[in-house]
Amino acid sequence: MTNDTRSEHDLLGNRDVPADAYYGVxxxxxxxxxxxxxxxxxxxPELISALAAIKQAAALSNMELGLLDKIRGDAINAACEEIRAGRLHDQFVVDVIQGGAGTSTNMNANEVIANRALEILGHGKGDYGHLHPNEQVNMSQxxxxxxxxxLKIATYHGVFHLIDAMAVLRKGFERKxxxxxxxxxxxxxxxxDAVPMTLGQEFSTYGxxxxxxxxxxxxxxxxxxxxxxGATAIGTGIASHPDYARLVCKHLVAITGMPLVTAVNLIEATQDCGAFVQLSGVLKRVAVKISKICNDLRLLSSGPRAGLNxxxxxxxxxxSSIMPGKVNPVIPEVVNQVAFEVIGNDLTVTFAxxxxxxxxxxxEPxxxxxxxxSVSHLREACLTLEKRCVSGIxxxxxxxxxYVENSIGLVTALNPYIGYANATAVAVEAHETGRSVYDLVLEKGLLPAATLAAILHPDVLTKPQSMLIRE
Incomplete structure (x- = not known):
């Protein structure tokens, strides 16, 4: 061992670890x-905090059961509190995609917590004779x-951050x-062309x-x-105390504030990922809807001269780098791309x-x-869409x-007043001549101007109404 490294041992042999690293071999x-x-x-960071919360709850439970002494238990608890407060997150260095069902992530947490606890106790990093990553930090786990x-704890908190962001976007559409x-x-x-509505009705739908x-x-x-x-390896609870599962859930509820419950069948709960599939499906549903809204915004704003505008x-x-004065709907476009990613992530979750x-x-990694x-990108997409686009529409x-006065679709609203035959004749002539339905109805004397104006009022055209009496 040199001044820059320390030697650690595992079942494959000895390896030199950077001396200042809180992680281990x-x-x-x-x-x-x-x-x-x-x-x-x-x-x-929510995953790292969740890992620390679990290790803290485990230590408190093992202390309560008399399996872990107070001195080492308190040191583990203190180290976990620091990590939950944001310290040492840079020491969680394993790749997000890994083999081993998450063992590397768990051991990364065990080692960082153990080495910080050793420091708290006045020992050096790697001095595992006093406090061991597996023996004490991973006890009963x-x-x-x-x-x-x-994963569940981290995702739960992330989901509610996403819900908050969705509420911001929803309220933006409601204001519009x-x-x-x-x-x-x-x-x-x-x-x-279908039938008239208000732009307010269109935007309220998005909300x-x-x-x-x-x-x-x-x-x-x-x-x-x-x-x-409490499941430990496969759900049988091997190497844990009979009361451990109950206690660790109790402490986790207190630490996280979540309404956690222990699964009735731990063998089923250890192998089944159905809850993740369900959540991913809902995230895909969110993505699909928001992407559809962005498609509408791009279409409604198309132009400005040769589109709907x-x-x-x-x-x-x-x-554009070549077309002066061109402005593109870049915010809806980036949100569309987030949606595509989330839809793809759902397929990945399904296969996994x-x-x-x-x-x-x-x-599970x-x-x-x-x-x-999916959760974090959707959250940022919602906030970006509201702040950089919806609020300024x-x-x-x-x-x-x-468009309303010139649309052939207007005859649907006039049909109860001028009759189906007259409405059809007006529609055909408007289509063939390019003239507006509004002008043709007046010209043919089918409705007086005042009645036509009343019919074209938003409150009449856009909701069920009793027929207006002709003037």
Whole structure:
């Protein structure tokens, strides 16, 4: 051992570990074995905090059961508190994609906590005779209950951060719905003129779509509150005290504030990833809806001269390196791309959950990475869409009104007043001549101007009404 390294031993032999590293030999080998993404697990601080919470709850439970002495238990507890407060996250260095069902992540946590606890006790890093990563920090645990529980705790908190961001976006659309409540426009089905509506109704729909999925996410979050702590290796609870599962859940609830419950059947809970599949499916649902909304925003703002040009998206950057003055809908475009990613992540989660074999799913690391990406990227996408786009949208009111008056679809609203035959004749002539339905109805004397104007009022055109009496 030199001044720059310390020697640590595992079942494969001795290795030199950087002297100032809080991780140990197991983590070192994992870093060497899995140079996959170059992204360390520390990119997900909620996962690191969840791991520390679990180790803290385990230490408190083992102390309560008389299995862990107070001196070492208190040191582990203190180290975990520091990590939960944000310290030493840079020491969680294993790759987010790894073999071993998350063992490398669990050992990374065990080693960092052990070495910090050793410092607290006045010993040097790697002096495991006084406090050991496996013997004390991992007491009564297995990767197979620690890792999925950490994933659930981290994802739960992430989901509620996402729900908060969705609420910001929903309220943004609701404000626009109120601003545009009197702006008449043509609704479209299959990209063809349908019947009139208000721009406010169009934007209120987006708010409702998002609000529905806030509720669906809350429901899915409850499913990941069932944990398998106490399962140890496969769910039989081997190497743990009969009261451990109950106690560790109690302490985890107190530490995390989550409504955690211990699974009824720990063998089932250790191998089944159904809750992750359910959550991923809801995240995909969110992505699909938000992407559809962004498609609409891009279409409604297309132009400005040769498109629909019904709304204006705020200009946030120059749109072209060759076309002067061009401005593109870059914010909806980036949100679309996040949605595509989330949809792909859902497929990854599905395959990984299906690929589990017998008493364990070895592919939870890619489930974790996929879920964390989906949750965090969707959150940022919602906040970006509201701040950089929705809040600044304006309506081209005159153009919207002109579309209504010129649309052949207007005859549907006039049909109760002028009759189906007259409405059909007006529609055909308008289509053949390019003239507006509005002008043809007046010219043919089918309705007086005052009645036509009353019919074209947003309150009449956009909701069920008794027929107006002709003047």
């Amino acid at each position: 197991h983590t070192l080998r994992a870093v060497e074995n899995f140079p996959i993404t170059g992204i360390p697990i520390s990119i997900y 297995s990767t197979n209950d620690v890792y999925p529980t950490a 719905a109120d601003e545009f409540k009197d702006v008449l426009k043509m609704g479209r089905t299959q990209l063809q 409702v779509m998002i609000g529905e999925d806030e509720d669906r996410l809350r429901e899915a979050a409850l499913l990941i509150c069932e944990i398998n702590m 019904e709304i204006n998206l705020p200009a946030v950057q120059a749109g 959950a299906e690929a589990g074999q017998l008493q364990l799913n070895a592919f 890619i489930i974790a990475h996929s879920l964390f990406k 304006t309506a081209n009111r005159e153009r919207l009104r002109a």
